[in-house]
Amino acid sequence: MKYTLGDLTPNQMKRYPLYLNYLLSLNYNSETVISNRMISEALGINIEVVKKDIALITDEKGCPRVGRRVSTLVTDLKEILGHNASISAVLVGVGSLGKALLNYDGFKKIGLDIKAAFDVVPMLFEIDINGIVVYPIEQLGKYCRENNIRVGVITTNMESAQGVATSLIDAGVEGIWNFAPVHLKVKKGVVLENMHIENGFSNLYYNLYRSKKGE
Amino acid sequence: MKYTLGDLTPNQMKRYPLYLNYLLSLNYNSETVISNRMISEALGINIEVVKKDIALITDEKGCPRVGRRVSTLVTDLKEILGHNASISAVLVGVGSLGKALLNYDGFKKIGLDIKAAFDVVPMLFEIDINGIVVYPIEQLGKYCRENNIRVGVITTNMESAQGVATSLIDAGVEGIWNFAPVHLKVKKGVVLENMHIENGFSNLYYNLYRSKKGE
DNA sequence: TAGATTGTTAATCGATTAACAATC
DNA sequence: TAGATTGTTAATCGATTAACAATC
Numbered sequence: 001m002k003y004t005l006g007d008l009t010p011n012q013m014k015r016y017p018l019y020l021n022y023l024l025s026l027n028y029n030s031e032t033v034i035s036n037r038m039i040s041e042a043l044g045i046n047i048e049v050v051k052k053d054i055a056l057i058t059d060e061k062g063c064p065r066v067g068r069r070v071s072t073l074v075t076d077l078k079e080i081l082g083h084n085a086s087i088s089a090v091l092v093g094v095g096s097l098g099k100a101l102l103n104y105d106g107f108k109k110i111g112l113d114i115k116a117a118f119d120v121v122p123m124l125f126e127i128d129i130n131g132i133v134v135y136p137i138e139q140l141g142k143y144c145r146e147n148n149i150r151v152g153v154i155t156t157n158m159e160s161a162q163g164v165a166t167s168l169i170d171a172g173v174e175g176i177w178n179f180a181p182v183h184l185k186v187k188k189g190v191v192l193e194n195m196h197i198e199n200g201f202s203n204l205y206y207n208l209y210r211s212k213k214g215e
Numbered sequence: 216m217k218y219t220l221g222d223l224t225p226n227q228m229k230r231y232p233l234y235l236n237y238l239l240s241l242n243y244n245s246e247t248v249i250s251n252r253m254i255s256e257a258l259g260i261n262i263e264v265v266k267k268d269i270a271l272i273t274d275e276k277g278c279p280r281v282g283r284r285v286s287t288l289v290t291d292l293k294e295i296l297g298h299n300a301s302i303s304a305v306l307v308g309v310g311s312l313g314k315a316l317l318n319y320d321g322f323k324k325i326g327l328d329i330k331a332a333f334d335v336v337p338m339l340f341e342i343d344i345n346g347i348v349v350y351p352i353e354q355l356g357k358y359c360r361e362n363n364i365r366v367g368v369i370t371t372n373m374e375s376a377q378g379v380a381t382s383l384i385d386a387g388v389e390g391i392w393n394f395a396p397v398h399l400k401v402k403k404g405v406v407l408e409n410m411h412i413e414n415g416f417s418n419l420y421y422n423l424y425r426s427k428k429g430e
Numbered sequence: 431t432a433g434a435t436t437g438t439t440a441a442t443c444g445a446t447t448a449a450c451a452a453t454c
Numbered sequence: 455t456a457g458a459t460t461g462t463t464a465a466t467c468g469a470t471t472a473a474c475a476a477t478c
Binding site: 005006008010013014016017018021022024025038042081082085087095096097099101103104105106107110111112150151174175177181182183185190191193195196197198199200201202203204205206207208209211212 | 217220221223225227229231232233237239240257271296297300304310311312314315316318319321322325326327365366389390392396397398404406408410411412413414415416417418419420421422423424425426427
């Protein structure tokens, strides 16, 4: 692995998950190989971009007329995408979206370790969802400090999100992954990643328009 | 509105939802004004970028020393983001994520009109979730054709996603909004928008790394 | 008026695309 | 060997940033 995370551009970081997703969709064994061209065509990404992106994150030299082993690429992509890390997190807001995320088994696989969940509704307290226990929101700060929580996942409603974010930041989290459809203010140095489904739809809408136009 | 959707770049289209989100987070009335500078500082987007983006989508001239009315900007942003449209859609896969999305009231507000849901589990059939009825997956194709469905939302598990996508495409949908964490093959001309939560995490992970590095 | 902000043009920077020698 | 693919360098393109006159 020639380059480290810090050398990669945000644009590249957006493409790596696409490569990984695509490779995982193939039925491959330890001998399966793939060429940049195939990746390029499958994903609709210019081949020169693929060549550079891939060459950057792997030590394996591509073999002319053949390509590279899929298994190596998968390993290298996972490494660069942080799937081998284990970042401690809490989730706040155990509504339908919160529950859905807790029930999703994929987080650990990608490097996020949700240690606990928090809510205001007493009926949820001490309930165990997919191995994660729900605690009263009052305990959020204490829990985060005592367990070195690095990331807070916010799945509350719009009204509560800012308050929760502030509590999380006061408790020392480094990053917030916000699923509530609101703009959050975070103090400098705290990383904010917004997962706004509305934005996904805007993109879809835009591309529907373009594709109709292009006909 | 000087420009239309087709004139805007994908990069701009990613920024417009951020502007809208931020403006909506303000307590504004019909007289509240905002300067590009304030937007720029709140969102951490270069002010020249903000100036251009905003000027492009509104007819209201900015007033030096003052800015523009927030209400006008909100209207213009909603227009360009398609919130005034109404695109017919179906949702396939009424698991925890599917249910969470059905329970989310925001879709209609942003221009997506989910008309029906589909699943394989008989226990769910004819159930009404937030006004949306669940039907057997066998009826998917027929329903889409008869109701001119333009978009299919996929919230199935990984295994079923590709099959569902193919059915939707065969039934004539123009776009697929995929929440299943897999790579989907779609035929040319069909718009695919992936909502992969893993990708959000990769971004967060990357920015956590950068922010630590920058200290 | 002075100063902040707008709108726009020019300069810089970075990313994408094209070209091509090297390799199996 | 011929041809496909790699890796890399050069050219182009577009987006971001800087600069500044116009305006209230």
